[in-house]
Structure formats: C-alpha cells, structure tokens
Amino acid sequence: MTVADAIIQARTCSTRLPGKVMLEIEGKSVLSHVCERVSRARSIKRVILALPDTPEDDALAAHARSLTDYVYRGSETDVLDRYYQAARRFGSTEIFRITSDCPLIDPEIVDNLHQSFQRARPDYMSNMIMPGLPRGLDAELFEFRSLERAWQEARQPHEREHVTPYIYQNPDLFDIKAHEEPIDRTNWRWTLDTDADFAFITAVYEALYKPGQQFGFADIESLLLQRPDLVEINAHVSQKIDHLI
Numbered sequence: 001m002t003v004a005d006a007i008i009q010a011r012t013c014s015t016r017l018p019g020k021v022m023l024e025i026e027g028k029s030v031l032s033h034v035c036e037r038v039s040r041a042r043s044i045k046r047v048i049l050a051l052p053d054t055p056e057d058d059a060l061a062a063h064a065r066s067l068t069d070y071v072y073r074g075s076e077t078d079v080l081d082r083y084y085q086a087a088r089r090f091g092s093t094e095i096f097r098i099t100s101d102c103p104l105i106d107p108e109i110v111d112n113l114h115q116s117f118q119r120a121r122p123d124y125m126s127n128m129i130m131p132g133l134p135r136g137l138d139a140e141l142f143e144f145r146s147l148e149r150a151w152q153e154a155r156q157p158h159e160r161e162h163v164t165p166y167i168y169q170n171p172d173l174f175d176i177k178a179h180e181e182p183i184d185r186t187n188w189r190w191t192l193d194t195d196a197d198f199a200f201i202t203a204v205y206e207a208l209y210k211p212g213q214q215f216g217f218a219d220i221e222s223l224l225l226q227r228p229d230l231v232e233i234n235a236h237v238s239q240k241i242d243h244l245i
Contacts, residue, residue: 003045004094004114004141006038007086009079009163010049010064012057016193021100022060023198025205030192031060033103033205035067040214041107043114044096050086052076083163084151087144095147097140097163101192103201104136106216113179117141122177124167129178136190137217140164146174188224189234196234203230 010021010031021031028036035047049064051057053073064071072089074082087095096114098105109127117125124142127133146167150159154166167174192201207223207230208215224231 004096005046005092006044006096006098007048008098008100010100011052012060026209030103037105041110043111050082078160080160080163093144102136104190113139116179120177123174125177125179127179130180131186132181132183134185134188134190194237196237200233
C-alpha cells in the first residue's frame, strides 16, 4: 500500500476553547490521542505536526516533540503557508489533512479514504463533500502538487487562514472527488470545540478507552445507541463554519 503523511495543524489559542489540544483525557492530552489514533492507520507513514511559531505555542511545541519527530513551526495566521512549508520540509508527497480537534478519528475511516483515493487518483478527496459521518471524523487527502498550487495562487484571506479552500472551491482547476461512507450519522457531533464537546468526548473515552487498545466508529456508535443521553451532552452546540464543504 502506498503510504501518506498525516499533517495535523494545532495551536494553543482557540476562540471557543483555548488550550483544547492540551486538555487531558484518560491521562493523555487530546493531541496525544489524535496522533496515536492517526498513526494506527495502515496508510499513514508519518505524523507531522504543524504549529505556530509564537511564544504562546512554545509549551505546545515541546509537548509535540514528545509525540513525533516531525514538528514544523511557522506562521500563526497564514496557515496555508505553515502547512505547505511543513510538507515541503519533510518531503511529503501524499498528504492527509486531519485537524487536532478530532480525538475520536478512526484509523479505519482514514484507510477507507486512502483506498478510494488510490482507485480514483484525483487531485483532492474528502469524506465531507457528501457527509455521512459525525463531525469529528473529517479527513482530506491530496497530493503535494495540489497543495503547492494552492500555496502559489491563493490570495483571499480565508484561503490563507485555512489550508484547502482554494482547492475545493475551484473544481475547474482541480479534480475533486467525494469519498462516501454508507451511513448517516451527521446528527452526531464528535469534534472538540466547546466545554460540552469535551464532556461528551471524555464520557466516550471513560466508557471505551483501554490503554494499548483501540476503539473505533462501530464501538462508539454501539455505545451511543445504548446511551442516547451521551449524545445530548453536546447536541445543542452549533458547528463553527471553518471548512465550507
């Protein structure tokens, strides 16, 4: 299997929940859980962390270096440049974009997306174009050349503040494909953006987490069908629009 790099962007500052990637669940940081879960995917070669180079993120960077040998620090505001420079520094060719606020990301779902990408060979593929998964299992996959073109040509502020809008908003320039999962759980929210999200994710970990083992989508789905009260913990939270697929 051809393998890809996962580049995960993270920062200390967050509008709704500052320091969220350093919060602890079952004795480990959120960022640690994300890296661990992503690294279990067969299609992932390396986990790369792209962090701001601001003093406020020094503690985060020190923690990041305990999780992976591949850490890049760059612009806080031009996230596209930070992401591109990280990919360039480490010689990435195929790149998964996974965000650091997804501590329930499923390695199997990552691998499913990679298999679809290998069959279709588009410039860009995402499992959120035709969503069926809960928010928090988001993943995008693209080649370095697509990222480089976006880095060279993107001019609008929102195209620089985020990584991939220039790609997925320009289907005339890029071959864009959707990866579909045969489910509909879009009413569930598994991402970390608020205190309520943290309470929900913590409850899931308390029910399912065992050191050295991994739980995935099917395990969480089974738990929530048995415990609908857990779904209600963060059901009221509205999604912050930062990725327009």
